[in-house]
Amino acid sequence: MTTLHIQTETAPVTVSLPDLPQMSHEEFLRFCQANEPLRIERAATGEVEIMPPAFSDTGNRNFNLALQLGIWTEQDGTGLGFDSSAGFTLPNGAMRSPDASWIRRAKWERLSEEEKASFAPICPDFVVELRSKSDALATLQAKMQDYIDNGVSLAWLIDRQQRRVWIYRPQQTPQCLENPVQVSGEPELPGFWLTMDRIW
Numbered sequence: 001m002t003t004l005h006i007q008t009e010t011a012p013v014t015v016s017l018p019d020l021p022q023m024s025h026e027e028f029l030r031f032c033q034a035n036e037p038l039r040i041e042r043a044a045t046g047e048v049e050i051m052p053p054a055f056s057d058t059g060n061r062n063f064n065l066a067l068q069l070g071i072w073t074e075q076d077g078t079g080l081g082f083d084s085s086a087g088f089t090l091p092n093g094a095m096r097s098p099d100a101s102w103i104r105r106a107k108w109e110r111l112s113e114e115e116k117a118s119f120a121p122i123c124p125d126f127v128v129e130l131r132s133k134s135d136a137l138a139t140l141q142a143k144m145q146d147y148i149d150n151g152v153s154l155a156w157l158i159d160r161q162q163r164r165v166w167i168y169r170p171q172q173t174p175q176c177l178e179n180p181v182q183v184s185g186e187p188e189l190p191g192f193w194l195t196m197d198r199i200w
Contacts, residue, residue, distance in 0.1 A: 020152065022046035024141075029118060032087070039084070044146075046094040054084075058132045061160065064198040065128060066100045072192040079104045079125070087119040090150040095119050096143070098171065123151035126189055130199070131159045144168045150186035154188040158198055 023031060023046070031048075032040050040049040054062065059111040066083045073081040082101045089095050101124035111120055129140055129145050138155055147155045148168050163179040177183065185192035 023048075025119075028095065032119075039097060040095075041087070041097055041158050042093075042095040044090075044094040046093075054132065058130065061199050062099050063129055065130060065158075065194070069100050069102060069128075069192070069195055072189070073102060076189075076191065078107075080108055082124070088124060088197065089119045089121045092144075092146070092150055094146065094150070096147070097131045098124065098147070099127040102126040125148075125152065126154045126185065127152050128156045128158065131161065133161065139167070141174075144174070154185065156183065156194075158199060163200060165196075 001053070001080065023042075028042060028048075030197060032038075035050075041049045041051070043049065062084055066081070070081050073079060079102050082098075082103070084097055084099045086101065087095050087097045088101070103122065103124050106120065107118075108116070111122060115121055124147075127144075131137065131140055137159065144155045144157050144166065145168065148170055151169065152168075157166040157168070158164075159166065165177045165180055165183050167175040167177065170192070180196055183194045185194070
């Protein structure tokens, strides 16, 4: 068994294993289970990205974000919300864990129980990524476009440093909101408004 020791401080570490074949879905699942304390994603190219734990202030903002989405999800009743620990296998083979996400209930229910208990082979309808100080903006912007290309209907990239929210939709140029007080999920998420004072 090969053990990989990776020390991370502020930035994600991408691990390439060129002499080994790309891990299958099952092998990647076992790899993640063996390294459960880490937040791990995989690009469509097979590169494994290991994220450091979030700093405390970022964790608090993530919590406030998930809380607001969760309250709306319970009131709306048409879908399910997920926090940053949930991983999804996108159609292009990438496995991603957005900071918050939402999936229509009818779409989720089409999955088998086995699929739900794994990195579900499904693309969320709505995703949010919250930029931390260590995240390169261009890298996150590329990730947001990847979400859209794989079937996400609405994606938000929240840049706390610049107090900007980038809004992505299929076949549209990303829209940038400067220091908004609230951000609307309409029409994809009817009635959902994200209040930004506890996110900034």
